[in-house]
Every structure is written in structure tokens, then in C-alpha cells.
Amino acid sequence: MAWAGKILRVNLSTGTVASEPLKMDWAKQYLGSRGLASKYLVEEVDPKVDPLSADNKIIWSTGPLTGTMASTGGRYTVVTKGPLTGAIACSNSGGYWGAELKMAGWDMVIFEGRSEKPVYLYIADDVAELRDASGLWGKSVWVTEETLKTQHQDPLLRVSSIGLAGENQVLFAAVVNDLHRAAGRSGVGAVMGSKNLKAVAVRGTKGVGNIANPKEFMRVTFEKKKILHDNAVTGQGLPTYGTQVLMNVINEMGALPTRNHKDIQFEGAKDISAEAMATPRATDGKKQLVTNQACFGCTIACGRISKIDQGHFTVENKPQYWGASGGLEYEAAWALGAANGVNDLEALQYANVICNEQGMDPISFGATIGAVMELYEMGVLTAEQLGIDAKFGSAQALAHFVDITARGEGFGKEIGQGSRRLCAKYGHPELSMTVKSQEFPAYDSRGIQGMGLTYATSNRGACHLRSYTVASEVLGIPVKTDPLTADGKPELVMAFQDATAAFDSAGICIFTSFAWTLADVQPQVAAACGDEFTLENLNQIGERIWNMERDFNNRAGFTSKDDTLPPRLLNEPAKTGPAKGLVNKLPEMLPKYYEIRGWDHDGQLKPETRSRLGL
Structure with missing residues (x-):
């Protein structure tokens, strides 16, 4: 065990x-x-x-x-x-x-x-x-x-x-x-x-010695590592470019949320992409990207280690930030960059470094700045309030905001409350791009329909890691589905949600799911924990976890009304790209999703669902 x-x-x-x-x-x-x-x-x-x-x-x-x-x-x-x-x-x-x-x-x-x-x-x-x-x-x-x-x-x-x-x-x-x-x-x-x-x-110096079947565990983990090595995403794309490999891909398909989701394509995407990180700078001839890095036991090594240009305005008098440090991942590069219309790669890296140093989520921080910049351009917020001119695209404003938010100074205190509370305070709740008060990640659900249902139903608020339908809708993993249609998305989202819960609970990285299915995880869990962990059992464990989380939220006061998206995504059609003219089709997907989940029309677990899952 x-x-x-x-x-x-x-x-x-x-x-x-x-x-x-x-x-x-x-x-x-x-x-x-x-x-x-x-x-x-x-x-x-x-x-x-x-x-x-x-x-x-x-x-x-x-x-x-x-x-x-x-x-x-x-x-x-x-x-x-x-x-x-x-x-x-x-x-x-x-x-x-x-x-x-x-x-x-x-x-x-x-x-x-x-x-x-x-x-x-x-x-x-x-x-x-x-x-x-x-x-x-x-x-x-x-x-x-x-x-x-x-x-x-x-x-x-x-x-x-x-x-x-x-x-x-x-x-x-x-x-x-x-x-x-x-x-x-x-x-x-x-x-x-x-x-x-x-x-x-x-x-810890004890190691993990109580594996149920050590010889079988060694055999099967070796076999599954080979699958990761041979896969185009986990063996080539992620080690070489990290998650940032997605920046140009998502932009070209018209699903890169830009300027607080006003647009879905960013003209500056190429400037903040993985390719840009790996290109020598004009200023000093050095690349921002130094190397990749792996976590414990990882054969993918998607992590980035980067260095900021020492002459950049963000760090020119701050030598403590001149060394190599954690580099931009796709979600952070999007939130600090496209979400605000900022295409200054060095400014993005600086903001990312401060988020690491002082412990802030760059997704929620960056997406909240997108709302601040929109409110500023509307005239609702002033430069006097913010301490800086904060138009979309301002790298100076981004750097200013990350410093004052981390330190809890001035308007930084309000940014630190997240975009839902901030936008509500200033009379424009519709400008908060959140579900259950959590800011969206880097995929516009008008261009990738399944992600709209994913966000709306996520138990921890808007999140891509609870059901990464991008894998199917964009990358064709494990099967290719059309990103512009709602057909089949309730079933797809439920399958991803349950499988992801099992991956997470096993103690492994969700990025393995680009190459593995639950059928690859199951023999590893069985060899480590015991033969009772069949594929059917693991699938049900994932479903049980999802429903347990949902039930906690329902008892906390969440209802079906919270399974929604901001008006912008439901009412304002995309302006460019393949999704031009489309809004997210959540109203079409949600009733079917409730039905296959075994929930009533209010989004509550039916008694038979509780009984089947032992909840």
C-alpha cells in the first residue's frame, strides 16, 4: 500500500x-x-x-x-x-x-x-x-x-x-x-x-517503501515513461517550449482573451510567445529563456528558467532580480500580457518574478489588471486613484500594480480583492471575467466552446485544470472535437472532470494526460496500492470526488445560478478569427450536463446519485 x-x-x-x-x-x-x-x-x-x-x-x-x-x-x-x-x-x-x-x-x-x-x-x-x-x-x-x-x-x-x-x-x-x-x-x-x-x-529520509507489488510497479512505470517520451506533446513540445508553446496556437485559432476579453486575438502574441523567449534579444544578444527544469520524478521537464534583461526599466536599479529565476508559463504570460494588451516580454517576466517572490496567483492578478485598465479607459478610475496612467498596453502600469498589490499599498489593496469585488465596488460587475469570483484562465470560450461549460461548472471557480477540453478541441487528444460547436461537450467535460480528479488524487501531474489516459494510470495505482483499483473503480473515484466537491459548494450556498459566465461571453459575439460572430453556447450545454451528472434542474445531487457514489 x-x-x-x-x-x-x-x-x-x-x-x-x-x-x-x-x-x-x-x-x-x-x-x-x-x-x-x-x-x-x-x-x-x-x-x-x-x-x-x-x-x-x-x-x-x-x-x-x-x-x-x-x-x-x-x-x-x-x-x-x-x-x-x-x-x-x-x-x-x-x-x-x-x-x-x-x-x-x-x-x-x-x-x-x-x-x-x-x-x-x-x-x-x-x-x-x-x-x-x-x-x-x-x-x-x-x-x-x-x-x-x-x-x-x-x-x-x-x-x-x-x-x-x-x-x-x-x-x-x-x-x-x-x-x-x-x-x-x-x-x-x-x-x-x-x-x-x-x-x-x-x-524526509525514509523514502516510500511500502509499494504493494514492487516488481510490477517498476515494470509498469518504466513502460508508461516511454509513452510520455515518445509523445509529441510530452516528449517534444513541453520540454522544448513549455506550456508557452500554446501562445501562438491559441491566438491563431481565435481564442486568446485580449484586453479583458474585449477581443479574442492579440496582435502582440508573437512578442510574448515561447519562440520570443527563446530568441536572442536585440539589447544584449541573450535569450530570456535560460533552460527548462523538471519537478521531482518528472520526465517531461516543462518548467522554464529565465533571466530579465538587466537594462530593462523594471530591474535597472534592482540587481536582486538579475539572476535566473522561474520563467513564464502560458497562463501567466497570457494573464500578465494579452489580458492587458501588454507585449513587453521583460515586463511580463518581472511581474511573474514578483508573483513568485511574494506569493501571488499571476492569473487572477493579471486578469484583475485587465478589468482595472478597462475601467480606467472608461473614465471610471483615474490616474490619481491608481498612481499611474493605466491604459491597455502599459508595461509601466503592469509593473507598478504588481509591486503595490504584493505589498498591499494604495490601490494595490483593492486589486488584491480580485476583479469581482473591485468591479462591483465601481459599479460595473459585468466587467469581471470570473466564475464564482475566480478569474478566467487563457482560453476564450467563444472560440473553444467546451471551456465555457468547464468554467461555469468548475467547483473551484473558473479553471482550465479541472477539465482541459482544449486537449480535445485544439490538440485532438484523445479525440478531435470541433471547438466551435456545443455538440457532445457536456459528455466531454464530464469525462475530463472525472478523469482529472483521479489524476490529481493519485499524486501525479495533469500534463501526463496529454499522453496517458486513465487506463495508463490504473496499472500504476494498482501495482502501488492493490488490485482493487480497477479502471472502473478509478473512474468512479473521480466521479465521487467531483460530486463531493459540488455538494460542499451547494451546502455553502452555491446554486445553479452560479454556473454561468459573464455577459460579455454570452452576449457579445467574437469579432475576429474562426469564432467570429459566435457567443458561448452555455444555455445549450448546461441542462444536458446536469442530466448526465445525475443532478436535478437546480444543480443538486439526486438521491440516486448520492447512493450510487456512496455520498
């Missing part, structure tokens, strides 16, 4: 740390990571709790394949009730932290209550202690990680922490590990900050 079999329960109010056995009956129903942590949250937290109160809980969780030799087995999730959305929040991260927790002998850490003073949790195998973090409060993620490694005289210590954004309750604050890997969305970092919890530092 590939679980460690025990969890840490940390009461921040009393300062106590206790070990308890993992509930194995739950592990067999929910697998691990996203699914299992969500089960603990759902059972222990009132759905109506204030996300930033001491009564909320926050959980770090690994999957059964985390820390093993399965490709990409380094993932962990942070699960809580999200302050940005008020819905269940589950944010996934790579790097090395998750594997380290597993190798220390723990499946999960549950934090409850609130500490009176800043603390961090230190874990070294079986030892787990809360320690004073007063000296770390007010410090960035980078300083926190470096300081803890020095204090503990251990360069291999792995740190998951918050920066100023989490401390300042930015509602899209992230939890960052390994300097630039992040549990990025829904404000999990703000919950951490509300509890005066600065970091979780872990060192």
Missing part, C-alpha cells in the same frame, strides 16, 4: 502537533491528495464557515504515487475553503516539497485554529514541531526559504511558504515551494496568512 498511513494534525490555537492513522477506508474511496484531503475538509469544516476565520482548516496532502518512481510523482495539493470564491479550494503544486513530505512518512498535514503569533511547522521524519516565525513575518518567500535552510543547516530542506501577499490577505495569494512552484489559485495563501502560519519546512 503506497500510502504512508499516517497524518499530522496541527492545532495552531493550542500549539499542539499530533500523529494519527490515515483513515484507510477513506483512502480507498478517495485515493489521496485532492480527493482524500477534500474528504477530510468536507467532514470536518462547516461549508458556511468564514474562510479567513480560525474555524476554517487548511490541509497539505500527497497522493499514493507522490514520492514514488512514477513519472511526475512530486505533486501535492493544498485544500481549504477559499477566500476568493467561498467555494472549496484545492490548489496543486509540483517541485520537490510533496515528495519530501511523503519521504518523511506523512500523507497529509491538517492545520486547524489560529496561532496568536507567527509560526512555522518543522518536520524531520517523525519529528514535527511548531516554531517561532516572528523573524520571518514580513519577509518574501525567497528570504523565508533561504533563512530556514540556513537556520537548520540543511540545504535539502524543502519549504512551502507565503510571502507578503498571504500575510496581507490578498484574496488570490498563493502558497509557494521551491522558490517558484506554487499552489497558486483560489487564495490558499491568504488562509495560511490568516492563521499566522508562515511556512511548512520538511526533510
